[in-house]
Amino acid sequence: MVITDDTSSGIPAVVTQVLRRTPVIDGHNDWAWECRESRSYSVEGLSELLATDTDIPRLRAGGVGAQFWSVYIDDGPDGPSSVQGTLEQIDWVYRLVARYPETFSLARSADDVEAAISSGRIASLLGSEGAHSINDSPAVLRMLARLGVRYLTLTHVNNTAWADSATDEPRHGGLSERGRDYIRELNRLGILVDLSHVSPATMHDALDVTDAPVIFSHSSCRALSDHPRNVPDDVLLRLAANGGVVMITFVPQFLSEEFSEWADGPRTEPAPVVTISDVADHIEHARAVAGVEHIGLGGDFDGTDIFPEGLEGVDGYPALLAELAHRGWTASDLEALTGGNILRVLRATDGAFSNPDPAVPVLEL
Numbered sequence: 001m002v003i004t005d006d007t008s009s010g011i012p013a014v015v016t017q018v019l020r021r022t023p024v025i026d027g028h029n030d031w032a033w034e035c036r037e038s039r040s041y042s043v044e045g046l047s048e049l050l051a052t053d054t055d056i057p058r059l060r061a062g063g064v065g066a067q068f069w070s071v072y073i074d075d076g077p078d079g080p081s082s083v084q085g086t087l088e089q090i091d092w093v094y095r096l097v098a099r100y101p102e103t104f105s106l107a108r109s110a111d112d113v114e115a116a117i118s119s120g121r122i123a124s125l126l127g128s129e130g131a132h133s134i135n136d137s138p139a140v141l142r143m144l145a146r147l148g149v150r151y152l153t154l155t156h157v158n159n160t161a162w163a164d165s166a167t168d169e170p171r172h173g174g175l176s177e178r179g180r181d182y183i184r185e186l187n188r189l190g191i192l193v194d195l196s197h198v199s200p201a202t203m204h205d206a207l208d209v210t211d212a213p214v215i216f217s218h219s220s221c222r223a224l225s226d227h228p229r230n231v232p233d234d235v236l237l238r239l240a241a242n243g244g245v246v247m248i249t250f251v252p253q254f255l256s257e258e259f260s261e262w263a264d265g266p267r268t269e270p271a272p273v274v275t276i277s278d279v280a281d282h283i284e285h286a287r288a289v290a291g292v293e294h295i296g297l298g299g300d301f302d303g304t305d306i307f308p309e310g311l312e313g314v315d316g317y318p319a320l321l322a323e324l325a326h327r328g329w330t331a332s333d334l335e336a337l338t339g340g341n342i343l344r345v346l347r348a349t350d351g352a353f354s355n356p357d358p359a360v361p362v363l364e365l
Helices: 015-022 031-039 055-060 079-099 108-117 137-148 177-189 200-209 233-242 257-264 275-290 314-326 331-354
Strands: 026-029 064-071 104-106 122-129 149-153 192-194 215-218 245-248 295-297
Touching: 015 079, 015 192, 015 314, 015 331, 026 122, 026 215, 026 245, 026 295, 026 314, 026 331, 031 064, 031 079, 031 295, 055 064, 055 314, 064 079, 064 108, 064 149, 064 215, 079 104, 079 122, 079 137, 108 122, 108 331, 137 149, 137 177, 137 200, 137 314, 149 215, 177 331, 192 331, 200 233, 245 275, 257 275, 275 295, 275 314, 295 331, 314 331
Parallel strands: 026 064, 064 122, 104 122, 122 149, 149 192, 215 245, 245 295
Antiparallel strands: none
């Protein structure tokens, strides 16, 4: 394909065409948490340019058609508070959609996403980051499903009672037997199993058990940067058989070992430079190992304090796609990345989500 640059923006015409046909469906954004921390959960004034990574003008400029809003709370020791905090995060998303109905539409399914995009709105999906949010209660999990939560990240930085995190001392050797039952219950409910934040052993155990596609909502490639939050190649290889998607994140600590060492240190020297090219390298590696049908984007905007040069906010997606286009990616390749793959995974699980198997739940109270 011959790439013709739009001389006014520097973005190749193919990128504009791709974003018009298949806008970005991003796997992870912490705007709800940021608005908790800096705005006391207010949804006022979000149509203006803000100091946060996310606002309505830049979502539009970035070609975002759908967003999994992370409904996240710190994974501290107080389980009931985690449930409350998660519900407050969900409430924020509902209020966001109600306050800006011309911009956002609540979405639970692939059809909802497509309808929102067709109407010129941004589909708003819910993803719960860390199973501490359910306080080891299958009943809470089932209620989150009723509220529209479409994925559950099995851990955050700490282990849960039934799954090992990537950033904690192993406790279960992956998933406990109860953890395996949780995977079956997630499958029954149509909630996607999100393997970002979990240990490689947990990744493999979940892939052994699940009968539905999994996702990594915001991770990158361990072969390029040996960070525990990244995905090893032996796991990426299993995504093709599973049908799942790894959504490459923009967090510099996961993209560059040099940056990770700086971030973990005193930060007295200038930060090593991480660029859009580094993100593109991780995307291309995931594509080479897992296949173009199994990649997506999960920026983690408003979830960390520094982003790669050129990707400082949600308006940066066109520049990233331009980098890939200049590396030879075709329109169909880019459309798979921006939204086609994760939309396929959603559709594959929509039936269970809208009509769970009426059999006795895998997990009782």
